[in-house]
Every structure is written in structure tokens, then in C-alpha cells.
Amino acid sequence: MEVSEVKKLWLTALRDLERFANNKYWLAAQIAMNLADIFIFALVFRGFIKRDIVPDYLQYMTPGAVALASFVAAFSIGREVGMEVRRELVDYLLVLPMKRTTLVFGRILSGMLRGLVYQVPFIVIAMILLSPPTIGKTPILIATSIILTTTMSSLAIAVSTISRDFNIQATFRALTHYLLFFFSNVFYTRKALELRFPQPLPDIINIMPISIAADIYRWCFNYYQSIDIWQKLLALAIWGAILTLIATTIYLRNLTKR
Amino acid sequence: MTEKAIEIINLVKKFGNFVAVDNISLTIYSGEIFGLLGPNGSGKTTTLLTIATVYKPTSGDVRVYGYSVVSDGDKVRKMVGIAFQEPKALGIDKPYDLLLWHAKVVGYSGEEARKVVKDVMEDLGLWEHRNKYFYQLSGGTRKKVEIAKVLIQKPKVAIFDEPTAQVDVVSKHYLWDKIKELKEEGSTIIIATNDMFEAERMCERIAIIYKGKVKAIGTIKELKDFVPLGDTIELELASYADQHVLDILSRFGKVRGLGNKVLIYVNRGEEVAIDIIDALRRSGVKIVRIMVKEPSLDDVFFYITGAKLKEEIS
Numbered sequence: 309m310e311v312s313e314v315k316k317l318w319l320t321a322l323r324d325l326e327r328f329a330n331n332k333y334w335l336a337a338q339i340a341m342n343l344a345d346i347f348i349f350a351l352v353f354r355g356f357i358k359r360d361i362v363p364d365y366l367q368y369m370t371p372g373a374v375a376l377a378s379f380v381a382a383f384s385i386g387r388e389v390g391m392e393v394r395r396e397l398v399d400y401l402l403v404l405p406m407k408r409t410t411l412v413f414g415r416i417l418s419g420m421l422r423g424l425v426y427q428v429p430f431i432v433i434a435m436i437l438l439s440p441p442t443i444g445k446t447p448i449l450i451a452t453s454i455i456l457t458t459t460m461s462s463l464a465i466a467v468s469t470i471s472r473d474f475n476i477q478a479t480f481r482a483l484t485h486y487l488l489f490f491f492s493n494v495f496y497t498r499k500a501l502e503l504r505f506p507q508p509l510p511d512i513i514n515i516m517p518i519s520i521a522a523d524i525y526r527w528c529f530n531y532y533q534s535i536d537i538w539q540k541l542l543a544l545a546i547w548g549a550i551l552t553l554i555a556t557t558i559y560l561r562n563l564t565k566r
Numbered sequence: 567m568t569e570k571a572i573e574i575i576n577l578v579k580k581f582g583n584f585v586a587v588d589n590i591s592l593t594i595y596s597g598e599i600f601g602l603l604g605p606n607g608s609g610k611t612t613t614l615l616t617i618a619t620v621y622k623p624t625s626g627d628v629r630v631y632g633y634s635v636v637s638d639g640d641k642v643r644k645m646v647g648i649a650f651q652e653p654k655a656l657g658i659d660k661p662y663d664l665l666l667w668h669a670k671v672v673g674y675s676g677e678e679a680r681k682v683v684k685d686v687m688e689d690l691g692l693w694e695h696r697n698k699y700f701y702q703l704s705g706g707t708r709k710k711v712e713i714a715k716v717l718i719q720k721p722k723v724a725i726f727d728e729p730t731a732q733v734d735v736v737s738k739h740y741l742w743d744k745i746k747e748l749k750e751e752g753s754t755i756i757i758a759t760n761d762m763f764e765a766e767r768m769c770e771r772i773a774i775i776y777k778g779k780v781k782a783i784g785t786i787k788e789l790k791d792f793v794p795l796g797d798t799i800e801l802e803l804a805s806y807a808d809q810h811v812l813d814i815l816s817r818f819g820k821v822r823g824l825g826n827k828v829l830i831y832v833n834r835g836e837e838v839a840i841d842i843i844d845a846l847r848r849s850g851v852k853i854v855r856i857m858v859k860e861p862s863l864d865d866v867f868f869y870i871t872g873a874k875l876k877e878e879i880s
Binding site for chain 1 (some may be wrong): 620622643644646647648652654658661666670672673
């Protein structure tokens with residue numbers, strides 16, 4: 309009756325994914341709302357933004373929305389993990405015959421899968437509004453999504469276990485969310501950032517993980533014709549590895565500190 | 567019952583300044599049903615959650631079949647299964663999905679898992695509730711789902727925290743039988759309860775925990791013997807119990823004469839009763855009826871903890 313840790317990891321991820329699927333109507337509504345918000349916003353701003361700064365704001369913003377979608381969904385696992393910590397439901401997971409690291413990575417994997425599922429409609433919209441990625445660019449798009457959703461999932465989980473207090477959990481989650489959201493080039497081009505903010509802020513914003521991912525998506529959907537894609541991918545992978553490592557350590561510590 | 571299943575060694579668990587478990591040491595032997603008896607907040611659940619590796623000891627250790635909960639948590643978790651006091655599920659969970667997942671994680675293959683889950687759910691009367699949301703279930707049904715996890719798992723050490731709280735009388739007796747079956751199949755059982763009747767009916771040995779400390783450990787009989795002069799021998803004689811009779815009986819314990827009835831307060835009542843019968847026969851006193859009454863577990867608990875009912879309520 310011995311089950312391998314890999315199977316337990318997969319079972320843990322599937323459990324969370326099934327819960328996600330059980331909320332399919334909520335999920336559909338959430339996606340529809342997010343899409344509506346983002347595209348209404350983009351359409352309105354398309355008329356306001358100077359063409360010499362951003363030629364087509366909708367096309368500029370859409371790949372960024374793909375990046376944002378990944379972490380909005382990944383954060384949903386954080387919300388659930390936070391609820392489990394608050395209601396002490398996590399105790400059940402802690403007594404199961406599995407390693408704590410299996411549990412942690414199972415949940416991160418689930419967050420990643422949620423993020424990928426959530427991203428699909430945004431990718432389809434990007435393909436319609438811009439152009440589909442070439443066959444050569446597709447593996448890079450997939451790799452980017454996997455790195456980004458894994459990073460955001462682990463970050464969301466770690467932040468949600470910081471405290472048992474809902475207010476503290478929510479504050480930290482919102483803070484992380486908005487820091488990543490705001491300090492990114494999803495909504496503003498580098499040119500716009502340089503016009504508004506002193507250095508080194510524009511440079512910092514451009515090396516933030518969401519910005520890097522958004523740039524890669526822009527390249528994948530052919531908005532940018534040429535960027536140093538390998539450098540960007542490497543930078544995103546480094547970000548991902550560091551944040552995932554920190555987040556995993558925090559989550560493990562929070563799970564086992566009692 | 568010689569192999570040590572669980573050894574709790576000088577266990578201390580603090581939450582901030584609050585001492586939940588205060589230097590507890592006890593041994594639970596393989597194959598026994600052991601009870602942790604104590605009021606709410608006495609440290610029972612904290613002790614159980616430490617055995618199950620949810621909490622880390624502040625100091626001391628717990629060994630499960632020789633493995634330390636501090637350094638060998640992974641190995642301990644492979645042997646331990648727990649039914650929590652509060653069922654652990656989200657409102658949107660469904661019992662069948664929950665138990666099927668649990669069965670797979672504890673080692674059943676897909677087909678085996680479906681079979682064992684169906685069997686246990688049918689056995690506990692849960693099958694009709696299998697696709698309901700958890701929030702739609704009654705407290706008792708939720709509790710049964712929690713217990714079903716352990717019955718499916720059949721762990722080497724099965725822990726039940728207040729297993730029959732919120733459960734109706736009929737189901738309560740059925741669950742007790744199921745827990746006993748689990749013991750017959752080889753599990754060591756630990757039950758935490760504040761229900762004296764449950765403890766008396768289920769447990770072979772009991773530790774009375776109060777304010778984080780173990781106040782007494784033993785079989786029910788041993789614990790009852792703790793109460794000085796706790797047994798009452800009620801004698802009904804053929805004639806009035808005169809001073810001569812009372813003098814004979816006062817050699818055995820504290821005596822109270824009530825006409826042709828006499829109450830004698832003694833230790834180990836069932837042994838003393840034989841001596842009393844002998845002594846009265848030799849003196850030519852005819853006994854119509856003799857009854858030995860043990861103290862209840864409530865009496866034992868109040869005697870051992872020194873707790874006052876008022877204190878408990880407040």
C-alpha cells in the first residue's frame with residue numbers, strides 16, 4: 309500500500325485542481341469580469357494615449373494581461389491555502405502520510421495548473437488581437453507561463469500562510485499583488501515610464517518578473533519583432549527560482565513552526 | 567501488550583506563555599485502546615496533535631513505535647491516522663471525493679480505493695450523503711466522515727478526538743463497535759474524550775489529564791481504586807443491624823447503619839465483600855442481599871483532579 313511521493317504530489321495537485329473545477333461558474337464569471345475590466349480599460353486608454361508613445365494601446369496591453377491572468381489565478385490557490393490555515397483545515401494535510409515538501413510542491417503545482425487554465429482565454433484573445441505565436445515561439449510561451457505561474461503560485465501560498473489572521477493575510481496578499489501589478493510594464497511602456505519616473509525606477513520596473521514575462525509574451529504574439537529572448541527567459545527563470553525558493557521556505561516554516 | 571506503541575517523554579507544549587501540556591510522560595502499548603480523559607482545554611487535543619506531528623514539542627519527545635515525532639515525522643505519519651474533533655473539510659467538499667482522495671493518498675490503488683470508500687460509507691450510513699456538499703451535512707454526519715477516514719486508512723495508530731461528540735445514540739454505539747473492530751484488526755487506538763461513559767465503555771486504560779498534566783493513569787478498575795473508600799458495599803440483613811454487627815463491620819471500613827441495611831465504605835469492594843460475608847456468617851448474622859457499588863468515573867475524575875463542578879463550569 310506504499311504510494312510514491314511523486315504520486316502523492318500529483319494527487320495533492322489534482323485535489324486542488326478539482327476544487328478549482330468545482331467552481332467553474334465562478335471561474336467563468338471571474339475570467340469574464342477580468343477580461344471586461346482589462347479591455348474596457350485598454351479601449352478607453354487607447355484613445356487617450358499618444359500614438360508616438362504607444363501606437364496601439366490595446367495591442368500593447370493584451371500580452372501584459374496574459375501575464376497578469378497567470379498570477380491572478382495562481383493567487384486563488386493562495387486564498388484557499390489561507391482559508392485552510394485560518395480554519396485549521398491544514399492540520400488534516402499535515403497528518404497525511406506524505407513528506408511536507410511533497411505537500412508544499414503539490415500545492416504549488418496546483419497553483420501553476422490553475423494559472424495555466426486561467427491563462428487560456430487570455431492567450432486566445434491575444435492571438436486574435438495580435439497574431440498567434442509561430443511554432444518556434446510556442447515552447448517559449450509555454451515555458452514563460454510555467455515559470456510565471458509557478459512563481460506566483462508559490463508566492464501567493466507563502467504570503468497566505470504568514471498569519472492566521474484574515475486581515476493580515478489579506479493585507480499581505482493585496483500588498484504583494486499590487487506591488488507586482490504596479491511595478492510592471494503591463495500598463496506603461498518603457499518610454500512612458502522614463503517620462504514620468506526618475507531613474508533607476510524605470511530600469512527596476514523593467515527587470516521585474518511581470519515586466520519580463522509581459523515582454524516575452526509581446527514577442528511571442530509578435531508585438532515586438534526582436535528582443536533578447538534568451539536573456540529575458542533566463543532572467544525570468546532566475547526570478548522564478550529565487551522567489552519560489554523563498555516562498556517554499558516560508559510556507560514550509562509556517563506549516564511546521566507550531 | 568508489551569510492545570510500546572507510543573512513548574510520551576516529558577512532553578511540554580507551550581503556545582506563547584500558555585502551557586497547554588505540562589511535562590506529560592506516559593506509555594501506550596501496542597494493540598490497546600487508550601483513553602485520554604479530561605475536560606475541555608485540558609491538553610488532550612494538543613497531546614494528540616503532537617503525536618500526529620501537527621505540533622512540535624516545546625520540549626520532550628513523543629516516540630511512535632520508536633520513531634521520534636521531532637526527527638522522524640515522515641515515518642510517524644505513515645503509521646498514524648487521526649479523526650479530528652472538528653471535521654476537516656471545506657463547505658464545498660463532497661464526502662465521496664474527500665474520502666476517495668484520502669484513500670488514494672494513504673495507499674489504495676484506484677479500484678481498491680473506490681471499493682473501500684463505498685464499503686466504509688455504506689457501513690457508516692454515509693452513502694446517501696456521498697454527493698452532498700459538506701455544508702449540507704449535519705454535525706453527526708460530518709463527524710462520521712471524519713471517522714471514515716481512519717476506518718479507511720486502518721493505521722497502526724488510530725487516534726480519535728472526541729469521536730462521538732454530536733453523534734446520535736444509535737450511531738454512537740455503532741461507531742464504538744467499529745473502533746473496536748479496528749483494534750481487532752491490529753490498530754492501537756487512542757481516544758480523547760470528556761465523556762466518562764465513552765471512556766468507561768471503550769478504554770482499557772485511561773490517563774486523566776487536567777490543566778495540561780497527567781493526574782492518573784491506569785485501568786478503569788485501578789483508577790476507581792484511587793478513590794479512598796470509594797466502593798460502597800450495601801448489605802441487607804435478615805434482622806436489625808445492632809451495635810455488635812456494626813462493630814464487626816467497622817473493621818472493614820466506614821460504616822453507616824440504616825435499620826436492617828448497612829452501608830460500608832471500603833477500598834476494593836469486591837474483595838472485601840467476601841471477607842464481610844465470612845465474618846458475618848461466623849457471627850451468625852444472616853445476609854439477605856449484598857451489593858458492591860464502585861465509584862463512577864465521574865467520582866474518580868473529581869477526586870483525582872480535585873476539580874469543583876463550579877470551577878469546571880466557569
